[in-house]
Amino acid sequence: RLNDTTLAGANAEIPAFDRSAVTPGIVHLGVGAFHRAHQAVYVDDLLADDPCWGIIGASLKSTTTADALNPQNGLYTLAINGPKGASHRVIGSVLDILTARRDTAALLEIMSSPSIRILSLTVTEKGYCHDPATGRLDENHGDIRADLATPDAPSSAPGFIVEALRRRWQNGAGPFTVMSCDNLPTNGKTTRNIVLALAALRDDGLARWIENHVSFPGTMVDRIVPATTDADHAKIRMATGLEDALPVVSEPFIQWVIEDNFCAGRPPFERVGIDLVADVEPYEMMKLRMLNGAHSTLAYLGFLAGCETVAQVMEQPSFVKLISDMMSDEIIPTLNMPAGVDLAAYRDALIERFKNPGLRHKTWQIAMDGSQKLPQRVLGTIADRLAQDASFDRLALCVAGWMRYVSGSDERGNEIDVRDPLSSQLLAIAKEHMGNPAAMVRAYCGIRTIFGEELMLDERFATTLTAALERLYKDGAQQTVKKGGS
Ligand code: CS2
Numbered sequence: 061r062l063n064d065t066t067l068a069g070a071n072a073e074i075p076a077f078d079r080s081a082v083t084p085g086i087v088h089l090g091v092g093a094f095h096r097a098h099q100a101v102y103v104d105d106l107l108a109d110d111p112c113w114g115i116i117g118a119s120l121k122s123t124t125t126a127d128a129l130n131p132q133n134g135l136y137t138l139a140i141n142g143p144k145g146a147s148h149r150v151i152g153s154v155l156d157i158l159t160a161r162r163d164t165a166a167l168l169e170i171m172s173s174p175s176i177r178i179l180s181l182t183v184t185e186k187g188y189c190h191d192p193a194t195g196r197l198d199e200n201h202g203d204i205r206a207d208l209a210t211p212d213a214p215s216s217a218p219g220f221i222v223e224a225l226r227r228r229w230q231n232g233a234g235p236f237t238v239m240s241c242d243n244l245p246t247n248g249k250t251t252r253n254i255v256l257a258l259a260a261l262r263d264d265g266l267a268r269w270i271e272n273h274v275s276f277p278g279t280m281v282d283r284i285v286p287a288t289t290d291a292d293h294a295k296i297r298m299a300t301g302l303e304d305a306l307p308v309v310s311e312p313f314i315q316w317v318i319e320d321n322f323c324a325g326r327p328p329f330e331r332v333g334i335d336l337v338a339d340v341e342p343y344e345m346m347k348l349r350m351l352n353g354a355h356s357t358l359a360y361l362g363f364l365a366g367c368e369t370v371a372q373v374m375e376q377p378s379f380v381k382l383i384s385d386m387m388s389d390e391i392i393p394t395l396n397m398p399a400g401v402d403l404a405a406y407r408d409a410l411i412e413r414f415k416n417p418g419l420r421h422k423t424w425q426i427a428m429d430g431s432q433k434l435p436q437r438v439l440g441t442i443a444d445r446l447a448q449d450a451s452f453d454r455l456a457l458c459v460a461g462w463m464r465y466v467s468g469s470d471e472r473g474n475e476i477d478v479r480d481p482l483s484s485q486l487l488a489i490a491k492e493h494m495g496n497p498a499a500m501v502r503a504y505c506g507i508r509t510i511f512g513e514e515l516m517l518d519e520r521f522a523t524t525l526t527a528a529l530e531r532l533y534k535d536g537a538q539q540t541v542k543k544g545g546s
Pocket of ligand 1: 282283284352355427433
């Protein structure tokens with residue numbers, strides 16, 4: 061089994077630093093596969109230069125990662141699967157993993173310690189307890205109400221951050237930087253608004269202190285990290301010669317763009333290939349609209365067409381054409397990039413990444429939580445196209461694909477396991493309006509937290525979506541995509 065003692069025998073690249081010299085400087089909330097294949101890898105690259113930035117990971121919901129990795133001293137294997145084969149690397153930047161449920165007090169204590177200077181998080185879109193259409197804190201969210209009732213024993217990410225900041229304010233530890241690494245639009249500002257809103261519900265003085273002292277840099281994070289399968293697990297064991305209870309698998313590509321705004325110091329990020337910029341928003345928007353927008357399109361329509369993985373969807377030229385045309389004609393014209401960014405090259409690189417046969421990225425996995433993802437991935441782009449009086453047929457087909465998908469049964473009548481915080485509302489709408497695409501579109505678009513006030517009422521939006529949903533029901537996803545989506 062992989063651990064500090066067996067590490068040297070691993071048939072893999074191993075950490076290039078002395079782990080016993082590393083001290084914690086970052087607490088990361090949400091130590092899932094994405095964090096472990098992305099931020100933790102960059103930190104692993106820089107610990108030889110500066111050992112005071114080790115990571116204490118925390119799981120807010122489950123105890124699986126802690127139970128798997130703590131017996132391995134936090135070590136885990138990353139398999140990097142390219143089109144031509146895999147390479148393996150053991151990552152040593154995660155020192156310990158706490159769970160919010162079992163280790164609440166210990167987690168708040170480390171978060172309040174002066175040695176922690178960055179609090180980063182990947183808690184997925186729904187972990188922010190916000191309204192996706194407006195980006196504001198949902199004060200009626202069950203977790204937020206619970207955290208206000210028992211602030212010493214929080215369960216949500218905003219609850220932990222606010223309580224830790226309150227303790228730091230009181231004990232003089234000073235602020236830490238709060239760095240969101242989730243696929244939210246303007247993730248720094250959004251996180252700041254949510255944290256400030258929750259703090260203000262507790263104490264105005266605390267909210268003012270956070271406002272004046274805590275920084276919330278925006279980030280753009282990118283790496284495709286599918287859930288690890290049993291087959292991956294077995295291959296990794298064969299390749300490295302060691303058992304690892306929770307390895308991760310990723311593509312070779314990796315990118316991180318960060319707004320250089322750290323109130324309590326930062327690691328030498330620029331030395332490990334991270335781009336530090338004054339304004340991250342154009343990069344964020346490019347990535348959310350092009351990569352994630354295309355990904356969700358492939359996920360809903362590809363799943364309906366019977367494909368299990370993104371690579372399988374990409375074997376079909378009609379799907380490649382659909383997302384390529386969607387990016388060229390409907391997304392790129394809405395982006396405003398700094399000089400030197402070549403969006404056509406970015407589009408072509410994305411298409412190659414999606415085709416990577418070394419990854420088994422399930423369409424079902426990406427299809428999850430659409431109610432939280434669509435606003436920043438697709439709906440903002442559509443709103444911009446409407447404002448320009450321009451066409452958006454392919455983007456509409458993505459949204460119609462989502463509506464068809466969340467209706468809960470596939471084209472052969474089999475049940476779909478729809479995972480979404482709003483799944484019961486989504487399924488109820490389908491049940492009520494099945495057989496009437498126009499009514500379905502009206503009812504789905506009436507969900508204000510997804511569509512927002514403007515799109516909800518836009519007639520052109522409703523008409524275009526209805527036409528797309530009618531085609532999907534009549535011809536099926538495969539044929540509709542073959543006809544070019546418009
Ligand atoms: C995917 C993302 O699951 C999803 O919704 O679109 O996780 C995607 O793979 C990453 O954002 C890539 O950086």
